[in-house]
Amino acid sequence: MARMSWFAIWLACSSAASAAAPSSASDRAACEVWQRELSFAQSVQRHDAAAFADHLRADAIFDANTAAPVRGRDAIRQHWAAIVAGKTVRLSWYPQHVAVADDGRVANSSGAYLFEDPSPNAKPRYTIGRFSTVWRRDEDRVWRVAFDGGDDGRPANDNEVAAFHAGLQARCPAGAGTG
Numbered sequence: 001m002a003r004m005s006w007f008a009i010w011l012a013c014s015s016a017a018s019a020a021a022p023s024s025a026s027d028r029a030a031c032e033v034w035q036r037e038l039s040f041a042q043s044v045q046r047h048d049a050a051a052f053a054d055h056l057r058a059d060a061i062f063d064a065n066t067a068a069p070v071r072g073r074d075a076i077r078q079h080w081a082a083i084v085a086g087k088t089v090r091l092s093w094y095p096q097h098v099a100v101a102d103d104g105r106v107a108n109s110s111g112a113y114l115f116e117d118p119s120p121n122a123k124p125r126y127t128i129g130r131f132s133t134v135w136r137r138d139e140d141r142v143w144r145v146a147f148d149g150g151d152d153g154r155p156a157n158d159n160e161v162a163a164f165h166a167g168l169q170a171r172c173p174a175g176a177g178t179g
Contacts, residue, residue: 036142038170060144060147065149089115093113108134112128113131127155129153
């Protein structure tokens, strides 16, 4: 009986450990991108322009899904300077899905974003929407943004704002590289 109990405990522990660690190369890469996306968002929340720029490829394209994309790291830095500084809006986002190409060099992350207009009479105060980012693994093995875009968003109510904040997963979910 004691032997059976120890076996059950060992099995439960090994199952929990394998669920916590990505099991395939695709899952590991997806988790790297997941963490990189979170780090990218944190660079804006911390108002760290240098860290923000470090997430961008030199030839990155932002607003890639619009008629007026912003091309190149320097142009993107300039275009986003007020956002990164937190002067015009507060921006938060996080990944909800990550898919990695079979070659392990290109990935797409997508998820939710929230703009908050901090001005006293802002209408709307909150705008919620969806983003999509294409990441490339550079020669130094670091994932950097190649393309970024999103929808125009829509006004959000207090319940949607609360749901957005509750939806953040700071750790990569198991099986992230399968979607």
